[in-house]
Amino acid sequence: MKMIAKKPESLTGAKYHYCPGCSHGIIHRLVAEAMDELNIREQTIGICPVGCSVLAYDYFNCDMLEAAHGRAPAIATAIKRLLPDRYLFTYQGDGDLASIGMGEIVHASLRGEKITTIFVNNTLYGMTGGQMAPTTLLGQVTTTSPYGRKVEWEGYPAKMCELLSCNEGAAYICRTAVNSPANIIKTKKAIKKAFQIQGQGLGFTLVEVLSTCPTNWGLSPADSLKWMEEHMIPYYPLGEFKVKGE
Amino acid sequence: MQRVLMKGNEAIAEGAIRAGCRGFFGYPITPSSEIAEYMARKMPTIGGVFVQAESELAAINMVYGGAATGARVMTASSGPGISLKQEGISFLAEGELPCLIVDICRGGPGLGGIQPSQADYFQATRGGGHGDYYIIVLAPSSAQEMMDLTMLGFELADKHRTPVMLMAEGTLGNLIEPVLVRDEVTEFVDKPWAITGCLGRQPNIVNTLHMPVEQLQTRNQHLTEKYQAIRSQEIRSEEFLTEDADLILVAYGIMARIAKKAVMNARSLGIKTGLIRPITLWPYPYGVVNKIAQTCKAMVSIEISTTGQMIEDIKLATAGKVPIHYIGEIARTPNPEEITQQLLVIAAKEGLI
Numbered sequence: 001m002k003m004i005a006k007k008p009e010s011l012t013g014a015k016y017h018y019c020p021g022c023s024h025g026i027i028h029r030l031v032a033e034a035m036d037e038l039n040i041r042e043q044t045i046g047i048c049p050v051g052c053s054v055l056a057y058d059y060f061n062c063d064m065l066e067a068a069h070g071r072a073p074a075i076a077t078a079i080k081r082l083l084p085d086r087y088l089f090t091y092q093g094d095g096d097l098a099s100i101g102m103g104e105i106v107h108a109s110l111r112g113e114k115i116t117t118i119f120v121n122n123t124l125y126g127m128t129g130g131q132m133a134p135t136t137l138l139g140q141v142t143t144t145s146p147y148g149r150k151v152e153w154e155g156y157p158a159k160m161c162e163l164l165s166c167n168e169g170a171a172y173i174c175r176t177a178v179n180s181p182a183n184i185i186k187t188k189k190a191i192k193k194a195f196q197i198q199g200q201g202l203g204f205t206l207v208e209v210l211s212t213c214p215t216n217w218g219l220s221p222a223d224s225l226k227w228m229e230e231h232m233i234p235y236y237p238l239g240e241f242k243v244k245g246e
Numbered sequence: 247m248q249r250v251l252m253k254g255n256e257a258i259a260e261g262a263i264r265a266g267c268r269g270f271f272g273y274p275i276t277p278s279s280e281i282a283e284y285m286a287r288k289m290p291t292i293g294g295v296f297v298q299a300e301s302e303l304a305a306i307n308m309v310y311g312g313a314a315t316g317a318r319v320m321t322a323s324s325g326p327g328i329s330l331k332q333e334g335i336s337f338l339a340e341g342e343l344p345c346l347i348v349d350i351c352r353g354g355p356g357l358g359g360i361q362p363s364q365a366d367y368f369q370a371t372r373g374g375g376h377g378d379y380y381i382i383v384l385a386p387s388s389a390q391e392m393m394d395l396t397m398l399g400f401e402l403a404d405k406h407r408t409p410v411m412l413m414a415e416g417t418l419g420n421l422i423e424p425v426l427v428r429d430e431v432t433e434f435v436d437k438p439w440a441i442t443g444c445l446g447r448q449p450n451i452v453n454t455l456h457m458p459v460e461q462l463q464t465r466n467q468h469l470t471e472k473y474q475a476i477r478s479q480e481i482r483s484e485e486f487l488t489e490d491a492d493l494i495l496v497a498y499g500i501m502a503r504i505a506k507k508a509v510m511n512a513r514s515l516g517i518k519t520g521l522i523r524p525i526t527l528w529p530y531p532y533g534v535v536n537k538i539a540q541t542c543k544a545m546v547s548i549e550i551s552t553t554g555q556m557i558e559d560i561k562l563a564t565a566g567k568v569p570i571h572y573i574g575e576i577a578r579t580p581n582p583e584e585i586t587q588q589l590l591v592i593a594a595k596e597g598l599i
Contacts, residue, residue: 042445057451063441066453074304075311081295082315086443107300
């Protein structure tokens, strides 16, 4: 019998704890498929964040380390410097990366650390119950922006790809979404490309993946995808922002 | 072994390299910066890693990552920087990651000043960050010991899988003294738990999250048992003329050397004086202090701190057995004659002269 689909070897197969309709499961699988296809599972070390994906060490079938909130890029920096022939990835949410970890991600990219960051942007703090994040859209209601995010109170949403692509040390910066089969395929291609560019030693690589949070958005999984298309993608345009050498 | 003149901070850096440290992650701060500068020069020449981090938070988290690979790694800072590192130190303790953290103390609270201090005693000896933990704290009193205790620190860190702090006053960091340069360490313990990529084995996980209540309780019970083992194996202290002494000084670091001279001065004036010098500040030599409290008449804690911090451990050790006096001021290292004068006042008050 011909095998046409199987669980990637780079996933343990442990049952996800994520809410119905959450994109983390898809994104985990895409990272794992990229690792499988590049045959780098045994050379890869993953760093998980504080946030909904804090338990990612239970799901990825490679050496894993769980970081303090926002500090994954600093941790990955040291590991990569000490073990330069390994592949390093950090898996971070928008609160972790764009708020408390803003310093670490900016400096890791400035130094051109040869690591890959998977940045999952769902516009809020999911695990703590849906508070405002730096990525929360203008007008978006969260538990800590109950009147909708206002410029005069909370300023503007952080566009991390645009910001990080200015840094000379960044070799690959790309934003994708997991709202449709076509975009899911594009996301996997981007993640694979990021790992390949890391392997070539060209510099810092990051793939921002626009993701859904039906639980905290108060929408059904299907309506969440629609909300992402109508609100997130217009503000956070998809595509490659920087490819070193191109 | 070569005998050379070295600054205390340089003796730490050279000792670390000789102990096999191949990763230094730091952030500049007076009076510790010479350690980072020495490492920046040396590490690239010996296949090691030096990274000047963007912040103290990043530096201690680089130590977290570096230690997780099984390499011997370290950072160095001073009070305000150590405060920022406390989050990472808590994670290192729970993750059981061996490493060395150097604190070349300056005065606080706040920015305080850049003069010498021993006022980081509380944050060093009480864990310092959040949660149930301790770290081993070593207090050298000479440039030689800056090297020797740095090397011992790495050994204890690996032996007990714990962060170790080396704490010294800014005075000692900047004091130039002859140092016998020790031989390179060549034998290291295996670290099968390290995160190196899972080639040929099951994946390893370094983690500090223990969500089910029983898991966290089991984890902290394990740490508590480890701390008990450290208490029973690693307490180090020095006694000087304590056997017949009526008045016992307790001092560590550079203060212990000055106090020794004050002991001799006081003895020449007819006061039977002695000194206990804790070398491990955690675990504290409670047993030694308690034993001597049974035979002496009073004790004096001498510290470079205005409020007094170690005095609380002396009180715990002596449990009210003898009166405890205090001599100390922040940001100033007193000379032996000044201490002797204050000892005369204390001795008179206690009826010892």
